[in-house]
Amino acid sequence: MTTKIKTTAATALIVSALAGGVAHADMDTARQALSNNDFPAAVEALDEVLAQSPNDAEARFLKGLALARSGDTGGALDVFNALVKNNPDMAEAWNNLGVLRARDNDLAGAQTALEKAVEINPEHGPAQENLGDIYVAMAQTAYSRAGELESDNAIARAKSQQLAEFIGGGMSSAPAAAGQGTSTPPAVPNVTRGAQAQVAVDTSTPQATLQTWAKLWSAQDVRGYLSMYGDAFVPSDGMSRSAWAAQRRDRVGSPARIDIGLSNTRIDRRGEQALVTFTQRYESNTYQDEERKALLMGETADGWQILREGGADEVAFTVAENATPAQTESVDSRIVADDASGELADTPPADAEAMQAHAQSEAPPTDESASQQPAGQTAAGQTANNAPAGSAPAQMQAESQAQARQAVERALQDWAAAWAAQDVGRYLNAYSDNYKPRGGVSLSDWVRGRRQSVSSPAWIKVEISDLQVSLLGDDRAQANFNQHYHSNTYEDRERKRVTLVREDGGWRIVRES
Incomplete structure (x- = not known):
């Protein structure tokens, strides 16, 4: 059920206004602008009228509506507060003032205004309905607060939830006659929470996870909000996971709105x-x-998830201090192969020589002297590809690998430069067509999100440093680096890891974390 707040402009109002000798041309212009939703033009025309007739009630009334419809709640409140002060018996003005106060989250003030409207005109249907909506919203708020104060008061919480669902889609408005067959635009929505748009979940990076968590909380998407916490999450204060989840369901879901x-x-x-x-x-x-x-x-395999939560001085790393990114991502002696999903394991060798060295070290030695040679070199002093250590093939291979690393570095520097320049096309071109966003986000949704994130700030700076490139074969590489992102609204520093593939003559990102 959709609850609505309505406004009307009575014929008596128009008659009394016309008696004051208003400028008909400017009023007609204002009405036409209102019907076209051209609110600045409407305000301009009404100001012309009010310059000649400062106390014209209809012009003030319509100016308040134009400001409200344009989103200027503060300006509209000023107009209607002054209007009811000078015209205390104008029920229509009190009704619209109640709507605006509700929009400004002043439920008590809305109640006062709407009760005044129905006191003046008990037959004012829209004001009666709006007053009922305010009573429902206030009851829902009271039940919600009771549930917060008494954790065992399941009845209050249930009543709060039922009323929140009853309020549902929020309050809208109905058009109202403004006299002489013209229609006034509807008034503003009420405070009550409407249906929230579905939040796209992105856990590909810590920053994306933080933003998604906040959006889910604001949308009061309880299930999505709780999914941001990993299986290893430990609530504070010794609370059990089930008790914590029950508490969060109530606190996230109960309020009429959250921001x-x-x-x-x-x-x-x-x-x-x-x-x-x-x-x-x-x-x-x-x-x-x-x-x-x-x-x-x-x-995790599902992206970044929350493990601990608390005050800034209460939460710390749970891994050892010496587990720096470079150390935890360092090479071990295992060969890395593509898994069934096409992703790489998380412990890549430094380059192709390491893969060959591993393969040689795994092979049984032919004799005792061979087993004592350095990995990747035979007893005859040759490299694993059977070329002498100082031979032309070995040197060519080393040069080829150095060139590949340089190409990867250039690709990442170009990627950072495109990001900083907010060149969306060039930025997205740094990613492979086979790029896999984290957290189950579709590629199309990820692209939409990145277009918005890259283009929206007034300016962006991106710096990468301590860049370390590991070759995983002829057409795959992994890079680790420090990233410093800074815009006019946000700044962070983090250690990143990206996997790149060689395609279309260049290196492109296929995975990042």
Whole structure:
């Protein structure tokens, strides 16, 4: 069921306004602009009228509606507050004032205005309906608060949820007659929470995970919000995971609305963990606060997930301090092969020689002297490809590998430069057609998200340093580097790892984390 707040402009209002000798041409212009949703033009025309007749009630009324419809709630409130002060018996003005106060999250003020409207005109149907909506919203808020104060009050929480579902799609408006057959544009939506758009889940990076977590919380998508926490998540204060989940379901789902804002974000990486600290602004219909907070995230097969949560001074890495990204991502003696999904294992050898060295070391030695030779070299002092260590083939191979590493480095520098230049086409061209976003995000959704993220800021700076490239064969490479991202709205530093493939004569990113 969709609940609506409505407004009307009574014929009596128009008659009394016309008696004041208003400029008909400007009023006609204003009405036409309102019908075309050209609110700046409507305000301009109405200001012309008010310059001649400052107390014209109809012009003030329509100006308030134009400001409200344009999104200027503060300006509209000023107009209607002044209007009811000068015209205390105008039920239509009190009704619209109630709508605006509700939109401004002032339910008590909305109640006062709407009760005044129905006191003046008990037959004012839209005001009666709007007042009922305010009572429902206030009841839902009270039940929600009762459930927060008494954790065992399941009845209050159930009532709150039922009323939230009843309120459902939010309050809309109906057109109202403005006299002489013209129609006034509808008033503004009420405060009640409407259906939220589905949030695209992106856990490909710690930054993306943080943003998705905040969006899911704001959308009050309880299931999606809880999915951001990994199986290894440990609640604070010794609470059990089930008790924590029950508490979060209630606190995320119960309020009529929630808005989460993030700022001053810092991301530190240590191996497969990321410590994300940020300033969190929480606001609901009943409560608001701001605090410095931290999330510890871990990289999993499903992307980055939350492992710990708390105050900025309460959350720390759980891996050893010496487990730096370079150490945890260093080469061991295992050969890396493509798995069934086409992704690489997480412990690549440094380059093709290491793969050959491993293969040689795994082969049984032909004699005791051979077993004591360095890996990748036979007893005769030859490399694993049977060419002498200083021969032309070995030198050519080394030069080829050096050139490949340089090409990978150039590709990544070009990628960072395109990002900083906000050249979306060139930036996306740095990615392979076979690129696989993390967290189950489709490639098309990922592309849409990146277009928005790259193009939206006023400016972007991207710097990469400590770049280390490992060749995984002739057409695949992995690079690890420090990334410093800075825009007019956000800044972070993190250790990144990307896998690249050689295609179409260049190196392109096929996976990143």
